[in-house]
Amino acid sequence: MSIVRWPVNERPREKLLARGAQSLSDAELIAVFLRTGFSGNSALDLAQRLLRRFGGLRQLANADRAAVCGEPGIGVVKYVQLQAAMEFSRRYFTAELPRGAGLTSPGQARTFLRAQLRDRPYEVFCCLYLDTRHRVLEFEELFRGTIDGASVHPREVVKAALARNAAALIIAHNHPSGVAEPSAADEALTQRLKQALALVEIRLLDHFVVGENEVVSLSERGLM
Numbered sequence: 440m441s442i443v444r445w446p447v448n449e450r451p452r453e454k455l456l457a458r459g460a461q462s463l464s465d466a467e468l469i470a471v472f473l474r475t476g477f478s479g480n481s482a483l484d485l486a487q488r489l490l491r492r493f494g495g496l497r498q499l500a501n502a503d504r505a506a507v508c509g510e511p512g513i514g515v516v517k518y519v520q521l522q523a524a525m526e527f528s529r530r531y532f533t534a535e536l537p538r539g540a541g542l543t544s545p546g547q548a549r550t551f552l553r554a555q556l557r558d559r560p561y562e563v564f565c566c567l568y569l570d571t572r573h574r575v576l577e578f579e580e581l582f583r584g585t586i587d588g589a590s591v592h593p594r595e596v597v598k599a600a601l602a603r604n605a606a607a608l609i610i611a612h613n614h615p616s617g618v619a620e621p622s623a624a625d626e627a628l629t630q631r632l633k634q635a636l637a638l639v640e641i642r643l644l645d646h647f648v649v650g651e652n653e654v655v656s657l658s659e660r661g662l663m
Contacts (some may be wrong), residue, residue: 451483465496472520477512485512500525501558528554548609549647549654551578555611556649564591564612568605569644576603591628593635600641608636611647619650626662633663 452465463471469486476482489510492498495639499507500521507518548567555578556563562584568576581599582591593611598606610632612625625648633643645658 466554472524473517480512488515501560505613545645545656545659549656552611552647553649553654556611557651559613560615562612562615564610566596566599567609568600568603569607569609571606572609576605588633593631596632597635597639598638605644609645609647610643610651611649613649617651619648619653619655621648621655621657621660621662626657629657629663
């Protein structure tokens with residue numbers, strides 16, 4: 440049945456306006472972005488099939504373009520709409536730490552970094568550059584690796600921090616495996632970077648490892 444024949448309070452867009460976006464299911468949210476269905480299938484029917492096909496919202500958001508566009512009723516336009524929605528959410532979290540904002544707690548940095556790194560299919564090493572009052576100067580993806588790891592060069596980290604006149608640094612990387620437990624290599628890298636940065640009087644405040652459901656702070660673990 441077409442959505443236009445549903446009771447008004449059960450249509451995704453009308454439901455959002457009446458009860459708020461938080462009242463919508465994952466399928467209903469996707470249906471709002473898709474806008475239309477195809478050949479007797481409503482946008483909600485299409486959204487539900489996509490969720491079943493890919494196993495959930497995050498899996499759909501990170502699915503390969505060819506796989507998504509290969510689904511009946513999904514073309515390049517609908518794929519672009521879904522990707523734009525995901526990028527909107529990422530940029531929303533980026534805006535939570537604008538240039539000049541102060542980091543008031545490890546939890547604030549943890550939330551931001553999780554949003555940025557959790558869904559990357561490859562390993563990424565990033566830096567949060569801070570001033571003397573721990574205000575954000577810039578967030579940067581410095582190194583990108585494969586599913587197994589990224590090569591991090593302390594000299595390049597120091598060079599980048601000096602270029603931004605940073606007084607302190609928070610570093611982070613993700614584990615595409617989903618397991619946030621720091622490895623021995625992570626601990627060794629942390630010590631190398633801490634020592635290299637100390638030579639130019641820049642403090643390394645923390646190293647976060649981002650996994651599927653957890654973000655581990657090496658500082659909180661006493662590994663700094």
